[in-house]
Amino acid sequence: MLMARRKVSNPLALAVLGLLQEQSMHPYEMASTLRERHKDGSFKVNSGSLYDTVEALVRHGWIEPVETARDGRRPERTVYAPTELGQAEFVRWVDELVRTPIAEYPKFLAAVSYLGALGPDGAADALTERAGHLVQRIEQTQAVLDETVGSGAVPRLFMIEVECALHAWQAELDWTRRTVAEIGDGRLAWPRVERTEQGWTWSAADDGNGSER
Amino acid sequence: MLMARRKVSNPLALAVLGLLQEQSMHPYEMASTLRERHKDGSFKVNSGSLYDTVEALVRHGWIEPVETARDGRRPERTVYAPTELGQAEFVRWVDELVRTPIAEYPKFLAAVSYLGALGPDGAADALTERAGHLVQRIEQTQAVLDETVGSGAVPRLFMIEVECALHAWQAELDWTRRTVAEIGDGRLAWPRVERTEQGWTWSAADDGNGSER
DNA sequence: CGAGATATAGTCGGTTCCGACTATTAGGGA
DNA sequence: TCCCTAATAGTCGGAACCGACTATATCTCG
Numbered sequence: 001m002l003m004a005r006r007k008v009s010n011p012l013a014l015a016v017l018g019l020l021q022e023q024s025m026h027p028y029e030m031a032s033t034l035r036e037r038h039k040d041g042s043f044k045v046n047s048g049s050l051y052d053t054v055e056a057l058v059r060h061g062w063i064e065p066v067e068t069a070r071d072g073r074r075p076e077r078t079v080y081a082p083t084e085l086g087q088a089e090f091v092r093w094v095d096e097l098v099r100t101p102i103a104e105y106p107k108f109l110a111a112v113s114y115l116g117a118l119g120p121d122g123a124a125d126a127l128t129e130r131a132g133h134l135v136q137r138i139e140q141t142q143a144v145l146d147e148t149v150g151s152g153a154v155p156r157l158f159m160i161e162v163e164c165a166l167h168a169w170q171a172e173l174d175w176t177r178r179t180v181a182e183i184g185d186g187r188l189a190w191p192r193v194e195r196t197e198q199g200w201t202w203s204a205a206d207d208g209n210g211s212e213r
Numbered sequence: 214m215l216m217a218r219r220k221v222s223n224p225l226a227l228a229v230l231g232l233l234q235e236q237s238m239h240p241y242e243m244a245s246t247l248r249e250r251h252k253d254g255s256f257k258v259n260s261g262s263l264y265d266t267v268e269a270l271v272r273h274g275w276i277e278p279v280e281t282a283r284d285g286r287r288p289e290r291t292v293y294a295p296t297e298l299g300q301a302e303f304v305r306w307v308d309e310l311v312r313t314p315i316a317e318y319p320k321f322l323a324a325v326s327y328l329g330a331l332g333p334d335g336a337a338d339a340l341t342e343r344a345g346h347l348v349q350r351i352e353q354t355q356a357v358l359d360e361t362v363g364s365g366a367v368p369r370l371f372m373i374e375v376e377c378a379l380h381a382w383q384a385e386l387d388w389t390r391r392t393v394a395e396i397g398d399g400r401l402a403w404p405r406v407e408r409t410e411q412g413w414t415w416s417a418a419d420d421g422n423g424s425e426r
Numbered sequence: 427c428g429a430g431a432t433a434t435a436g437t438c439g440g441t442t443c444c445g446a447c448t449a450t451t452a453g454g455g456a
Numbered sequence: 457t458c459c460c461t462a463a464t465a466g467t468c469g470g471a472a473c474c475g476a477c478t479a480t481a482t483c484t485c486g
Contacts, residue, residue, distance in 0.1 A: 010472070011323035018327045028435045042322040048474050051436070056472090077435065095331055097324030098339040101346050101385075104319055109255040110224035111310030112374040114231045118308055126311040133314050155404040155415055161325040164388055171384030172314075175377055191368040202368055223442075241465050261444050264466070269442090290465070 007089070008060055012053045014097075015043045017062065017082060017090040024066055026077035027054050038144055042161050054080060062086035108172070120190045124183045127176050134173040141166055220302070221273055225266045227310075228256045230275065230295060230303040237279055239290035240267050251357055255374050267293060275299030321385070333403045337396045340389050347386040354379055 019030050031045050057063045063086050067079040082090070115123050145162055148154045156163075182188040191202035232243050244258050252258075270276045276299050280292040295303070328336050358375055361367045369376075395401040404415035 011318065011320055014323050014327065018330070021330070026435080032434090039326055041316070042318065042326045044316075044318045044473095046474060047436070048438085048476090049472080052472070052474095090327075091330050094324050094327045095335065095339050097320055098328065098331070098336070099342045101343055101350065102320060103254070103257075105224065105255065105257045106317055106319075106381075107224055107310055107315060109374050109378055110227050111307050112377050113252055113255045114227065114303075114307045115311065115373055116370050117231070117234070117304050118311070122308065123311070126308050129312045130314055137314065155402065157329050157401060157403060160328055160392075160401070161322050164325050164392075165322055167388045168319075168381065168384060171381060175380045179373075179377075188370060188373070189368065190370060239465080245464090257444095259444060260466070261446090261468085262442080265442070265444090 007093070008053070008056045008062070010049065010053050010056075012043050012045065012049055013057055013062075014090070014093060015039060015045075016050075016053060016057060016080075017086055017093075020063060020080060020082040021087065021090060024079050024081040026079045027051055028077065038148070038159065038162065041141070041165060057086070062089055116190070120183050120188075124180050127180045127183075131173055131176045131180070134169055134176065138166060138169050138173065141169075220306070221266070221269045221275070223262065223266050223269075225256050225258065225262055226270055226275075227303070227306060228252060228258075229263075229266060229270060229293075230299055230306075233276060233293060233295040234300065234303065237292050237294040239292045240264055241290065251361070251372070251375065254354070254378060270299070275302055329403070333396050333401075337393050340393045340396075344386055344389045344393070347382055347389065351379060351382050351386065354382075 015034055016030055019025060019033055025033070027047075027050050031047065031050055034040050034043060034045050054063070058065070058080075061083055063080045063082050065078045066081045068076055118126060141162060145159060145166070149156050149159050179188065193202045228247055229243055232238055232246055238246070240260075240263050244260065244263055247253050247256060247258050267276070271278070271293075274296055276293045276295050278291045279294045281289055331339060354375060358372060358379070362369050362372050392401065396403075406415045
């Protein structure tokens with residue numbers, strides 16, 4: 001069996017489906033609407049991927065073209081609307097994504113796995129710079145939230161994912177700062193690694209005890 | 214200009230480079246070593262991607278084959294070692310990844326963007342189930358940490374990324390529980406959306422005031 | 427009023443990524 | 457000793473993804 005193995009998995013497809021719940025649109029309009037509503041922090045909106053995604057949704061019968069209009073002599077725009085299947089699957093998909101956490105692999109985690117390679121000073125320096133960037137990002141995002149939800153222009157529920165992201169970044173910032181502090185006062189020890197015939201040996205920087213792996 | 218546009222970007226390449234800092238290996242051994250050391254929570258270790266990644270690293274001159282051994286009549290294994298360039302770039306890459314946060318798009322964020330589609334009860338239910346899964350994941354991961362670092366078998370620095378992940382999951386769990394609570398007591402209102410000729414109108418569930426977007 | 431900038435709308439080709447599959451060998455209980 | 461399973465080692469085809477590019481239309485500012 002080689003066709004339609006699993007559903008469309010790109011989250012951008014979820015965004016498309018979500019927008020089409022409200023109103024029929026052509027792809028370019030989807031992209032600009034997502035940007036207007038600041039949903040481009042939750043979905044990677046790339047024009048190439050967008051058109052691919054729309055085609056995939058058509059193939060799966062979740063959406064369908066309803067109109068092919070042209071304005072003046074601009075290129076033709078194909079307008080899409082969800083099918084009944086698409087409307088049902090949208091809700092099921094959101095439910096599944098919320099209900100079941102899946103493994104993800106943020107690049108920061110990958111980098112932190114090899115934090116040792118930077119040495120204590122290098123690591124503290126890099127983490128400190130990251131903390132600064134995170135502060136900026138958090139402030140900017142908070143400002144957007146204040147302008148929209150804070151002023152009553154948009155109901156809070158419609159931007160709840162921004163609060164979620166903000167919470168996650170704040171947690172990352174806390175961890176980053178805490179780790180800088182722990183490097184500074186030696187609570188996070190930097191073992192010295194040596195190669196021996198037995199394998200690897202490390203000695204703790206503070207007490208000189210060695211262990212083997 | 215169409216070749217070698219940017220560096221290898223798959224984090225798995227970082228893992229490969231990291232392992233080869235210690236010791237020459239063949240790809241299969243990389244995969245099993247990563248699993249042994251519980252690094253497979255930070256890197257998506259997929260055999261297909263692994264072989265592609267190793268080839269890409271060779272193309273860029275970051276690693277090179279050093280030996281082609283065969284054991285008994287098993288298929289030949291090609292053993293790789295980093296070049297000097299690869300050793301230098303490894304550190305630079307870790308530094309860059311730690312220093313500069315980049316935009317990422319976790320699927321949970323995508324789903325939360327459309328939390329409204331589940332309705333207050335559906336959303337609370339789904340979030341509650343997620344919280345349960347997160348608790349399990351956190352407990353299991355904590356247990357692994359206790360067995361390894363807790364028992365002194367491995368220095369803390371070598372599993373620091375596990376602490377980082379744990380911190381992030383805990384934050385997600387906190388947000389999830391808080392949101393369930395806010396749905397429950399009405400602090401997170403569910404506006405009723407209606408379509409009008411003007412566009413969209415929503416009325417707050419609690420006070421009946423409408424606003425326009 | 428002309429020129430450059432920006433907005434509109436989308437195409438295209440190449441790389442990356444992944445899951446499913448293949449094939450051989452070692453281990454271990456009936 | 458024989459079969460079944462697990463471990464070893466990797467291949468392959470297709471889907472997803474992305475960035476760079478094209479082309480027209482409108483805006484704007486000296």
